[in-house]
Amino acid sequence: MLIRAGSFIRESEVTDKALWLDRRRFLALGAAGALALSGLPAEAGLSTIKGPFSTDEPLTPRKDVTTYNNFYELGVDKSDPAQLAPSYFTKTKPWSVAIDGECAKPGTVGYEDLIKPHKLEDRIYRLRCVEAWSMVIPWVGIPLADVLKRFEPNSRAKFVEFTTLQDPERLPGQRRAVIDWPYVEGLRIDEAMHPLTLLAVGLYGEELLPQSGAPIRLVVPWKYGFKSIKSIVRIRFAETPSKTAWMKAAPREYGFYANVNPAVDHPRWSQGSERRIGEFRRRATLPFNGYAEQVAALYTGMDLAANF
Ligand SMILES: Nc1nc2c(c(=O)[nH]1)N[C@H]1C(S)=C(S)[C@@H](COP(=O)(O)O)O[C@H]1N2
Numbered sequence: 001m002l003i004r005a006g007s008f009i010r011e012s013e014v015t016d017k018a019l020w021l022d023r024r025r026f027l028a029l030g031a032a033g034a035l036a037l038s039g040l041p042a043e044a045g046l047s048t049i050k051g052p053f054s055t056d057e058p059l060t061p062r063k064d065v066t067t068y069n070n071f072y073e074l075g076v077d078k079s080d081p082a083q084l085a086p087s088y089f090t091k092t093k094p095w096s097v098a099i100d101g102e103c104a105k106p107g108t109v110g111y112e113d114l115i116k117p118h119k120l121e122d123r124i125y126r127l128r129c130v131e132a133w134s135m136v137i138p139w140v141g142i143p144l145a146d147v148l149k150r151f152e153p154n155s156r157a158k159f160v161e162f163t164t165l166q167d168p169e170r171l172p173g174q175r176r177a178v179i180d181w182p183y184v185e186g187l188r189i190d191e192a193m194h195p196l197t198l199l200a201v202g203l204y205g206e207e208l209l210p211q212s213g214a215p216i217r218l219v220v221p222w223k224y225g226f227k228s229i230k231s232i233v234r235i236r237f238a239e240t241p242s243k244t245a246w247m248k249a250a251p252r253e254y255g256f257y258a259n260v261n262p263a264v265d266h267p268r269w270s271q272g273s274e275r276r277i278g279e280f281r282r283r284a285t286l287p288f289n290g291y292a293e294q295v296a297a298l299y300t301g302m303d304l305a306a307n308f
């Protein structure tokens with residue numbers, strides 16, 4: 001075990017990071033931002049360019065990122081999704097996403113066609129779960145705004161709603177009414193269009209594994225993890241905010257905004273601190289998960305204790 005700056009860093013983390021950086025260097029030399037996505041086995045890696053806003057904090061080991069998950073469609077324990085996915089959620093291609101609602105160009109688009117016009121970016125973001133743990137993950141994705149603009153949202157499009165695949169065969173957690181399936185999440189249109197909001201297709205330079213929300217998921221780094229909806233099949237432009245899955249399940253505990261806010265506790269526990277997965281100590285949680293400089297202006301004049 002290596003000890004650095006008072007915190008424990010596992011050897012596996014150092015190895016993960018070195019491999020990932022190596023791959024990135026290789027891709028930067030060889031592919032120069034070209035797209036090499038469709039049909040590639042996950043091990044082949046994704047061609048990416050370096051995106052903005054990355055943190056330089058130590059990465060959470062890939063092993064933890066891919067085995068400690070929240071994906072209730074594949075079980076409620078953190079270890080369930082990685083264990084159940086290889087038996088159930090094996091087929092994530094072909095995949096298509098329906099885009100509808102308040103836009104000029106609705107339609108159903110295959111995964112490859114959704115991705116193809118865009119360059120994939122590497123972005124190292126913190127993910128802070130509402131359960132007070134956090135990770136630092138090297139995502140691969142596309143700014144959501146770039147994708148949404150193609151469908152030409154109209155002036156009534158004030159919100160965007162996202163829906164996860166509904167399929168109890170592949171997502172056996174849906175055989176029990178743990179929450180009101182399918183999983184639904186929502187953003188205000190300006191949040192959805194914010195340059196930090198990422199439509200992720202990979203992590204650690206490889207395509208998403210099923211337990212991480214393959215083949216396409218949201219990453220909204222200044223909000224609690226539950227806003228980062230996995231395995232998306234529908235994106236709807238809407239005039240009004242959606243009743244999200246967690247708001248329906250427990251309206252006192254989960255609001256529409258769900259911005260990371262150390263000053264507003266969850267009714268059952270403090271949100272003032274968090275434990276980074278792989279570390280022992282707790283650290284102070286930052287407003288907007290440390291992204292206040294980029295996003296605080298979205299909420300000027302709003303009471304963030306009432307709009308939790
Ligand atoms: N469809 C779906 N998306 C989901 C969830 C879920 O249960 N189902 N869990 C959310 C929660 S609570 C968190 S913290 C993140 C976890 O993402 P990760 O497993 O990639 O760390 O996914 C979010 N997206």
Ligand SMILES: [Mo]
Pocket residue numbers: 070128129130131224225226
């Ligand atoms: Mo979460």
